[in-house]
Amino acid sequence: MRTFSAIAGSALFLVAAPGVVAGLLPCLLTDHYRKPLSAVPGFVPAGFVLVVGAAAILLHTFARFALEGLGTPAPVAPTEKLVVGGIYRHVRNPMYVAVLAIILGQALIFSSWPVLFYGLIAVAAMISFVKLYEEPTLANRYGEEYEVYRRAVPGWLPRLTPWRG
Template identity: 75%
Template structure:
């Protein structure tokens, strides 16, 4: 039953958080454009690749929280276990990186400097949230396990080889 509620909670949070930050808000910033492509056609494929790859990684990261951690990414319903598998073996913050990549992919797709500026603001907010809330909370909750993971896996620039516990 815990797994079912973790999956349901993660699905709801997926719609509420990344759906808003990487979906609704970018749409509101770009909906005035009639054509869903860039004025620089060479950037359209790059934008689509960023969006598709980042969305796949985001879904993978959300699944890890529900299936491995038995919880959600939402601070109000955290995981029971520290999630360190899959994409988390390469980088500690794959969800944030995926959301930013989706926004930047849309910026390329629509040639939107507004989305580039929005991505910079979103990145600053995410880094601040991680630094001042998330990392201290995880350190308190998971103790030495989190500290070992934090020392071995970078927060923002993925390591090429996966970390092994």
Template identity: 80%
Template structure:
């Protein structure tokens, strides 16, 4: 039963958080959601590659929270266990990386400086949230297990070899 609740909660949070931050907000900032308008060669394919790769990464990350951690990414319904498997063996914050990659992909796809600027603001907010709330909370909740993970796995740029903690 706990797994079903975790999946349902993660699905709702997926719509509420990344759906709004990486979906609704870029749509509000540009009226070009209908048609890629880039005149520079390569920007549209690069944008699509970033968006599709980020979507796969985001889905994988959310699934890890529900299935491995038995919880959600939402602070109000945290995981029972520290999530360190899958993509989390390479980077500590794959959800944020995926959301920012989606925003960047849309900025490229729609040649939108407004979306690019929004991405910078979103990145600053995410970095602040991670450093000021998330990391201290995880350190208190998971103690030495989180500290070992934090020392071995980078925050934003993935390590090439998976951590085997």
């Protein structure tokens, strides 16, 4: 039953948080995706690669939270275990990185300065949230286990080789 609750909660949070931040808000900033696609050669394919690749990573991270951590990314329903498998062996904040990549991809696809500017605001907000809330909370919840992980795995730029902790 705990696994089902974790999957349902994670799915709900996926729609509520990244769905709004990386989907609804960029949609509104691009006139509901009705703007013409970028006229700059290479921007549209690069943007689609970012959006599709990051969406796959985002789904992977949510699955890890539900299946490995038996919880959700939502602060109100945290994981029972620290999630360090899969993509988390390369980077500590893959959800945020994926959301930012989706936003950047949309800025490229639609040649949208408002979406790019929004992405910069999102970067600042996410880094602040991680530094001021998430890292202290994880350190308190998981103690030395999190500190070892934090020292070994970078927060924002993935390491090439997976951490074997």
